Each structure stands twice: as structure tokens, then as C-alpha cells.
Amino acid sequence: MRYPKLRELKEAVIALIKGPYTEAYPRKPIQSPKRFRGKPEYSDEGCIGCTACALVCPARAIEFRDTVENGKATRKMILHLDECHYCGQCSALCTTREDTPPGIRHTAEFDLAGFDRASMVSATEEKELVLCEICGDIITTKAHLAWIAKKLGSLAFSNPTLFMSSLKGMGFAENVLQAAKDYVLRPDRIKILCSKCRRKATIER
Ligand code: SF4
Numbered sequence: 001m002r003y004p005k006l007r008e009l010k011e012a013v014i015a016l017i018k019g020p021y022t023e024a025y026p027r028k029p030i031q032s033p034k035r036f037r038g039k040p041e042y043s044d045e046g047c048i049g050c051t052a053c054a055l056v057c058p059a060r061a062i063e064f065r066d067t068v069e070n071g072k073a074t075r076k077m078i079l080h081l082d083e084c085h086y087c088g089q090c091s092a093l094c095t096t097r098e099d100t101p102p103g104i105r106h107t108a109e110f111d112l113a114g115f116d117r118a119s120m121v122s123a124t125e126e127k128e129l130v131l132c133e134i135c136g137d138i139i140t141t142k143a144h145l146a147w148i149a150k151k152l153g154s155l156a157f158s159n160p161t162l163f164m165s166s167l168k169g170m171g172f173a174e175n176v177l178q179a180a181k182d183y184v185l186r187p188d189r190i191k192i193l194c195s196k197c198r199r200k201a202t203i204e205r
């Protein structure tokens with residue numbers, strides 16, 4: 001028979017006097033550490049639907065669902081909590097991580113067990129997509145273009161897709177298109193275009 005070592009005996013006596021080392025969870029709630037990576041949560045206000053988080057997710061736990069119906073195109077970001085590793089890549093590399101609020105962040109929530117996998121998701125609202133005016137391909141979300149234009153400031157005016165989508169949002173696009181037809185040498189370039197059609201409009205035509 002092996003006898004307990006003195007150190008183990010000492011620990012046992014201390015535990016008998018002071019109580020167990022383990023937490024009484026779930027009887028008593030636990031305070032998560034400050035930088036704890038719990039349930040990742042999207043912010044509808046902060047997320048611009050750029051899909052960078054889905055591209056960097058090592059578990060492929062994030063999908064983006066693009067829907068084009070009756071001329072209305074939208075994107076929804078969906079994070080599957082049952083596939084997530086809680087590694088933090090999505091929040092660390094989120095395009096709007098320095099904004100308030102950021103697009104995605106980790107909450108302190110960790111008790112995520114459930115019976116229904118379909119309900120274990122964190123998702124954004126549907127975000128409006130911008131389509132190429134020539135081929136109809138998806139360019140990105142309206143919020144993403146607006147975010148880039150804001151970052152670039154006046155430099156955004158060098159990119160017709162950026163400034164036309166901004167003007168469309170403000171309701172001035174028609175006036176600019178009319179002026180372009182009258183005064184601009186290549187009015188076919190003053191459009192919201194995907195990269196392929198932009199290349200054709202700029203170089204090939
Ligand atoms: S803004 Fe952040 S959270 Fe939203 S899609 Fe882009 S990377 Fe993901």
C-alpha cells in the first residue's frame with residue numbers, strides 16, 4: 001500500500017479547515033477575469049459586413065449569407081457558437097476593432113450549453129449590399145463603402161464607386177450623373193462598378 005506524501009497530507013488538512021479549493025459554480029456565480037474570451041457578439045451598429053472576421057476564423061465558424069431578391073441585396077453575418085474555438089481572431093482582426101462599438105467583441109458569457117444547435121448563433125441584422133451597375137456582381141455592403149470613404153476623407157473622391165455610393169446615400173447622385181454626361185470626358189466611368197468592370201471601363205474601352 002502506498003502512503004500519501006506529507007505535502008498531500010498537509011493540503012488535505014488545510015482543505016478540511018479552510019474549505020475546498022474549487023468554486024461552488026453553478027450554485028455561486030463566477031466573476032470572469034478581465035480579458036476573458038467568452039461568447040463573441042456582433043454589434044449591429046459597429047459591424048460593417050466586410051467579412052474579414054469570416055476569412056480569418058480558423059474554425060470556419062462564421063458565415064456570411066448574401067441574398068439577392070427582387071432587386072434588393074442584403075448580407076447577414078452569422079457566427080455559429082457551437083463551432084467556435086473562442087480563439088479571439090475575429091475580434092482581434094475585425095476591420096472596425098478600433099471603433100466604438102467594434103464590429104465584434106468577446107463578452108464574459110461562457111455558460112452556453114444548449115439542446116438546439118440552430119439557436120446557438122450570434123448574428124447581425126441584414127445589411128444592404130451594393131451591386132455593380134454593369135454586371136450586377138456584389139461589391140460589398142453600403143456600410144463598408146461608407147466606412148472606407150470616411151477613413152479616406154477627401155481622397156475618396158478619386159474613386160468613383162466610393163463617391164457615387166456616398167452621393168447616392170445623400171440623394172445627389174442623379175445631379176452628378178447629369179453633370180457628368182454634359183461636362184465629363186468619360187461619363188461611363190462615373191458609376192458604381194466592381195473591380196472587373198472598373199478595369200474594362202478604365203483601360204479596355
Ligand atoms: S466589421 Fe468586423 S465583425 Fe463586421 S464583418 Fe467586418 S470584421 Fe466581421
Ligand code: SF4
Nearest residue numbers: 057084085087088090
Ligand atoms: S473566436 Fe475564433 S473560432 Fe470563434 S468565431 Fe472568432 S475567430 Fe472563429
